[in-house]
Amino acid sequence: MDEKLRQLLDTCYETVQSNTNCCLRDFSTNPRLLLQWIEKANQQLASLENSIEGYELHTHIGTLFRIYQSPKAIVHLQKALKLSIELDDKKKEQLSYIRLGEAYKYAGKAQAYTCFVTALELANKNNNYALDFVYQHLGKWHLEQKEGVKAKLLFQEALKPRSNTLK
Numbered sequence: 001m002d003e004k005l006r007q008l009l010d011t012c013y014e015t016v017q018s019n020t021n022c023c024l025r026d027f028s029t030n031p032r033l034l035l036q037w038i039e040k041a042n043q044q045l046a047s048l049e050n051s052i053e054g055y056e057l058h059t060h061i062g063t064l065f066r067i068y069q070s071p072k073a074i075v076h077l078q079k080a081l082k083l084s085i086e087l088d089d090k091k092k093e094q095l096s097y098i099r100l101g102e103a104y105k106y107a108g109k110a111q112a113y114t115c116f117v118t119a120l121e122l123a124n125k126n127n128n129y130a131l132d133f134v135y136q137h138l139g140k141w142h143l144e145q146k147e148g149v150k151a152k153l154l155f156q157e158a159l160k161p162r163s164n165t166l167k
Contacts, residue, residue, distance in 0.1 A: 011033065017029060084096045105144065132157075
């Protein structure tokens with residue numbers, strides 16, 4: 001990804017906020033900027049499709065489409081997952097399942113839960129890599145399913161490794 005595109009991406013993420021009235025779902029204060037970045041990234045994607053850079057672009061395009069609430073998020077995040085598997089990068093694969101789970105959740109699709117559980121299984125196999133992140137997103141899924149007790153337990157699990165780093 002070229003430097004201008006990276007800087008614009010940083011600006012896009014600076015516009016992202018969490019909606020405290022809607023289970024902390026992300027939204028952008030400048031959705032047009034997200035679409036502008038996606039358009040430019042898609043232009044670069046053709047030459048980088050099957051590489052680590054392609055994985056990175058699909059990840060960001062998918063994430064920004066999710067924030068924009070577009071079903072196109074799922075397609076790009078599925079491609080990022082496929083690339084992470086082809087690259088045999090278990091950490092990227094785990095994070096891809098979380099991101100894809102979020103896109104499914106935003107789209108109201110049941111596959112979200114399966115993605116989060118798969119990410120949890122991968123975390124357990126990868127020395128608990130980003131385990132707090134998995135618990136956080138699985139907890140948010142349970143919260144949106146009106147399963148507050150399960151959500152609370154998962155949020156507490158998410159805080160355990162984080163509290164250790166704050167000491």
